[in-house]
Amino acid sequence: MALGETAPIIGIAFADILFVMLAAVMLGSALMVVLLRDIIRSGLAMIVCFAALAGIYVLLQAPLVAAAQVLVYIGAISVLILFAIMLTQTKAGPARLVFQTQSAAAAVAAIVLALVVAVAVGATDWGEVGERMHTATDTLARVLFDEFVLPFEVVSVLLLAAVIGAVYLAKREESGPS
Amino acid sequence: MSRAWGRLTLPGKVVFTLVPLLLVLSVALVIVIAVFGGAMLDILVANVGIVRFLVAVTILLLLAPPSAFIIIYMEMKIIALMNLRLGPDRVGPWGTLLSTVHGLKVLMKEDFTPTGADRIVFTWAPIVVFMASVMGALVIPFAPGLIAQDLNVGLLYFFAVGGLSVVGLLMAGWSSYNKYSLLGGLRSAAQMISYEIPLTLSVVGLLILAGTMSLNTIVENQGPWFTDWYVFQQPLGFVIFFIAATAEANRTPFDLTEADSEIVAGFATEYSGMRFGFFFFAEYINVFIMSALLVTLFLGGWQAPFPFPELHIALDPGSLGIWLLLGIAIVPVVATLVLAAPFYLLRSSTPWWQALIAGFLLFNVLAVGAVLGIAYVNFDFVAGILWFMGKTYAFVFVFVWMRGTLPRIRIDQLMGFAWKWLLPASLVNLFVTAAAIVVVGN
Numbered sequence: 001m002a003l004g005e006t007a008p009i010i011g012i013a014f015a016d017i018l019f020v021m022l023a024a025v026m027l028g029s030a031l032m033v034v035l036l037r038d039i040i041r042s043g044l045a046m047i048v049c050f051a052a053l054a055g056i057y058v059l060l061q062a063p064l065v066a067a068a069q070v071l072v073y074i075g076a077i078s079v080l081i082l083f084a085i086m087l088t089q090t091k092a093g094p095a096r097l098v099f100q101t102q103s104a105a106a107a108v109a110a111i112v113l114a115l116v117v118a119v120a121v122g123a124t125d126w127g128e129v130g131e132r133m134h135t136a137t138d139t140l141a142r143v144l145f146d147e148f149v150l151p152f153e154v155v156s157v158l159l160l161a162a163v164i165g166a167v168y169l170a171k172r173e174e175s176g177p178s
Numbered sequence: 179m180s181r182a183w184g185r186l187t188l189p190g191k192v193v194f195t196l197v198p199l200l201l202v203l204s205v206a207l208v209i210v211i212a213v214f215g216g217a218m219l220d221i222l223v224a225n226v227g228i229v230r231f232l233v234a235v236t237i238l239l240l241l242a243p244p245s246a247f248i249i250i251y252m253e254m255k256i257i258a259l260m261n262l263r264l265g266p267d268r269v270g271p272w273g274t275l276l277s278t279v280h281g282l283k284v285l286m287k288e289d290f291t292p293t294g295a296d297r298i299v300f301t302w303a304p305i306v307v308f309m310a311s312v313m314g315a316l317v318i319p320f321a322p323g324l325i326a327q328d329l330n331v332g333l334l335y336f337f338a339v340g341g342l343s344v345v346g347l348l349m350a351g352w353s354s355y356n357k358y359s360l361l362g363g364l365r366s367a368a369q370m371i372s373y374e375i376p377l378t379l380s381v382v383g384l385l386i387l388a389g390t391m392s393l394n395t396i397v398e399n400q401g402p403w404f405t406d407w408y409v410f411q412q413p414l415g416f417v418i419f420f421i422a423a424t425a426e427a428n429r430t431p432f433d434l435t436e437a438d439s440e441i442v443a444g445f446a447t448e449y450s451g452m453r454f455g456f457f458f459f460a461e462y463i464n465v466f467i468m469s470a471l472l473v474t475l476f477l478g479g480w481q482a483p484f485p486f487p488e489l490h491i492a493l494d495p496g497s498l499g500i501w502l503l504l505g506i507a508i509v510p511v512v513a514t515l516v517l518a519a520p521f522y523l524l525r526s527s528t529p530w531w532q533a534l535i536a537g538f539l540l541f542n543v544l545a546v547g548a549v550l551g552i553a554y555v556n557f558d559f560v561a562g563i564l565w566f567m568g569k570t571y572a573f574v575f576v577f578v579w580m581r582g583t584l585p586r587i588r589i590d591q592l593m594g595f596a597w598k599w600l601l602p603a604s605l606v607n608l609f610v611t612a613a614a615i616v617v618v619g620n
Binding site for chain 1: 296298299329330331334335337338339341342344345348349351352360363364367368370371374391
């Protein structure tokens with residue numbers, strides 16, 4: 001009596017139940033990022049959102065992408081964002097956020113983005129993707145470093161340029177007249 | 179009846195309710211197993227993958243506090259001996275139960291939240307830190323076949339999960355509403371992000387050599403002789419990894435996050451009771467797990483340093499028949515007497531009962547040794563776990579030793595060392611390894 005593909009009573013596949021749960025957590029925490037008043041809590045909700053996204057990657061049989069998601073987005077980027085917020089904000093400072101004064105412009109941007117996404121989703125033919133396939137790590141590496149090695153290297157040069165630019169900006173501010 | 183109940187102390191009341199409940203529950207469990215045992219076993223066997231995972235996770239969670247207790251005791255005792263003090267010697271033999279007492283004490287202390295603290299974040303921070311530490315143990319191979327989950331991306335998973343603990347430290351530092359806590363949280367974020375880079379880069383050379391990220395396969399590659407251990411092919415990577423792992427585990431000389439002489443206790447300043455206990459456990463579990471990973475990656479994990487000659491002790495107790503029973507009855511008595519005889523004969527001042535006790539203890543040591551020896555020869559996982567634990571605790575000792583020896587370094591030295599020395603060194607290591615593999619041709 002092994003557990004089958006579908007849950008016993010409700011008749012929905014386990015993978016679908018997990019996906020719905022993860023998606024609910026992701027959307028809920030994404031809403032919290034935007035709606036919460038405390039900016040640190042917004043940042044923490046963003047970490048939850050990223051973690052749920054990593055869970056969806058695991059569900060899609062892409063463990064490498066999931067691990068990279070946790071390592072890079074939670075372990076590095078979110079932590080750096082929190083770090084920056086903590087260095088610049090104090091508890092005694094204004095509690096209301098600055099960016100909530102720009103709600104009209106944000107609403108326009110959100111509506112435009114939603115339209116673009118809706119058009120893109122509507123225009124894509126989803127019939128081809130019916131089957132989950134496991135992305136083996138070594139296959140991914142082979143494709144990345146064999147077929148797509150030129151774009152990969154170009155991206156790394158781009159990142160290098162960004163790093164040099166950041167160093168330049170930081171340096172100039174330090175040596176300039178105060 | 180109610181008067182008798184009113185006289186009971188609080189622990190008495192708890193015990194008085196719990197014991198009958200446990201009795202009823204265990205009888206019910208026995209009956210359920212007797213009636214439905216076969217069917218339940220069938221279901222468990224059919225879903226062996228899920229069952230195995232749940233059991234492994236439960237065991238890891240249950241083993242975490244005891245291993246933290248052992249390391250805490252080691253730290254108290256070893257540093258005391260290094261300082262020419264006695265160390266713990268009151269509770270239990272040689273004070274071995276003292277860390278357990280610490281654990282119980284932490285459970286009983288008042289658990290308060292400071293005014294102005296962010297309650298939700300304050301509560302979740304210790305949980306995040308503790309879980310991030312324990313979850314790393316999921317991919318560590320303790321012995322052949324004794325691994326909770328042999329992930330294809332095991333090492334990457336380990337680093338990803340290990341990176342989560344910095345989120346917990348930041349949460350603790352921010353939510354405490356205390357400038358020392360905030361400083362500790364900021365320091366931990368800066369330090370762990372900086373040292374995560376050399377930590378990850380230092381094993382890339384090893385990954386090129388091993389050709390896999392599965393920790394189990396990495397261990398299997400490092401045999402059968404100790405010269406096959408990766409530490410001999412990646413000495414620079416080993417040193418970088420060791421230093422960066424010390425910083426990742428927030429151990430001296432890199433324990434600036436809780437530098438008690440400067441910022442009280444850093445992120446943990448406002449924590450009390452079991453919430454502080456979780457931070458405390460997490461630190462020592464981190465020490466264990468970092469040592470375990472170091473051993474797994476560079477020192478052959480559960481592999482013995484040299485292949486043992488194939489021994490087969492064909493012991494069939496059934497063939498002895500009635501002699502087995504007689505042997506079990508007679509051997510302890512005879513062995514105790516034989517082993518007691520030298521004590522009694524060599525020193526005439528020894529009373530006979532002391533000699534008997536000494537003989538009995540000696541017999542027990544020999545018997546346990548013999549059983550362990552047979553288990554070592556016959557079962558791979560016994561040999562594996564003995565070697566693995568031996569090597570791991572040797573490194574735990576080194577971490578404790580460093581805490582007893584080295585002073586804490588300054589924050590600017592810490593960051594400078596990570597970015598100016600460790601990062602270039604790990605890049606050199608990676609480059610040399612890659613070049614060597616290209617030249618040698620794999």
